Amino acid sequence: MPGRALPVGLCPDMCPAAERDLRERERRLHRLELAPGCPGDPPRADPQRAVKEYSRPAAGKPRPPPSQLRPPPVLLATVRYLAGEVAESAGASPAEVVGFVADRLRAVRMDLALQAAGDAEATVVLEAALATLLAVVARLGPDDVRGPVDPVLLQTQVQESFGSLRRCYARGAGTRPRQAAFQGLFLLYNLGSVQALREVLQLPASLRACPALRTALAIDAAFREGNAARFFRLLRTLPYLQSCAVQGHVGLARRAALARLARALSTPKGQPLPLGFVVHLLALDGPQEARGLCQAHGLPVDEEGRVVFLRGRYAEEGRPPASACRVLVGSKLQGRTLEEVVMAEEEDEGVQAPRTMQEGDAPSPRVPGLAQTI
Structure with a gap:
């Protein structure tokens, strides 16, 4: 309401006690919130594991009192818990983890919006929340997105998270x-978007000159x-979070590169190309x-391990095959925990600005005649 002062959150827990009690009675506790070894009926919540769930504000409904709102330090601790404990939970499937984390992070953003919080405090919380969401979504496998997880809803939540942070x-x-x-x-999450590129190019020149943005x-x-040669070479150099953000575009970029190779190399008798070159080119x-x-x-593969580009054989049906992306994403953690990545400063991750593209650039190993094709 215009002119009405926003409250300051006072709840010291990840989930207000009143909500824990209500969800216990209504049997709406997630299994990741249950007290371990507690066979009670109804199941009991563990105050150290229960996290406030998202509740859409209804028209005419009064604002929650300060006792139901978590202040920024508690919100940050909640995000740290979701990244450090829930995201690494060995007893839950990636889809279950993503569903739980995405909902609880949405509640974090809601609590932040409903109270008076400084931009500096809010920024730290929103950055950590967005980083956590990007990382857990990137861990979904091809079978997970066909199950209980709605990929469209997840994408919407990621975009809303970017919007909240960028407004801050x-x-x-x-x-x-x-x-x-x-x-x-x-920008990496929205590759190819004219609007996203326009918004980034409108940022101050000093910001655009930073290595990560360059x-x-x-x-x-x-x-x-x-x-493709430059695209995948740059992707190999990205830190973990940036790799998570761009992962959704990898399949389409590989398909586009393969289609370009097919147009350039296909012959009636078939032009062979070593699989090792394809592996390196497309990471x-x-x-x-x-x-x-x-x-x-x-495209057939012969007994010598070469892909054969036969004219008229290349075809596209449905989405490109899903990939585990171990080279481009999974290997980038390098022994760190997700919590460490989420809470760390990006400058520590060694993002390097790309060198200027030179004419004739091509990946190694080289295949004669392909520099202009890719």
């Missing part, structure tokens, strides 16, 4: 320490140009994945 950046004075990295994440702009340019996880990708697009 716009309101604040000066540049936040991780702003360039998260503006880059926004790298994101270079990747977006390579994606638009269909320069695949190995020859087996390269073989599956080629065969899924109608």
Whole structure:
């Protein structure tokens, strides 16, 4: 309500006691919130594991009292718990983890919006929440998105999270320490979007000059140009969070590169190309994945382990085959926990600005005559 002062959150727990009691009575506790070894009926909530669930504000419904709102330090501790404990839970499927984490992070953003919080405090919470959401979504396998997880809803939540954070950046004075990295994440998540590129190019020149944002702009340019060699070479250099953000575009970029190779190389008798070259060019996880990708697009692989580009054989049906992306994403953790990545400063992750593209750039190993094709 205009002119009405926002309250300051006072709830010290990840989930208000009143909500825990209500959800216990209504049997609406998630199994990740239950007290371990407690066979009670109804099941009992563990105050150290229960996390406030998202509740859509209804028209005419009064605002929650301060006792039901978690202040920024508690919200940050909640995000840290979701990233450090829930996201790494060995007893839950990736789909179950994503569903739980996404809902609870949505509640975090709601609590933040309903109270008086400084932009600096809000920024730290929103950055950690967005980083956690990107990471857990990136862990979904091809079977997970066909189950209880709605990929459209997840995408909407990620975009809403970017919107909340970027509005917070716009309101604040000066540049936040991780702003360039998260503006880059926004562009990487929205590769090919004219609107996203326009918004990033409108940022101050000093921000666009930061290595993380320069790298994101270079990747977006390579994606638009269909320069697979440069695109996947840059993706190999990305830190973990940036790799999570761009993962959704990898399959389509690989398909586009394969289609371009097919147009350039296909002959009536068949032009062979070593699978090792395809693995390197498209940053695949190995020859087996390269073989599956080629065969899924109608391209045979001979006994010598070469993909054969026969004229008229290339085909596209449905979405590109899903990939585990161990090379491009999974390997980037390098022994760190997700909590460490989510809470760390991006400058510590060694993002390097890309070198200027030189004419004739091509990946190793080289195959004669392909520099202009890819």
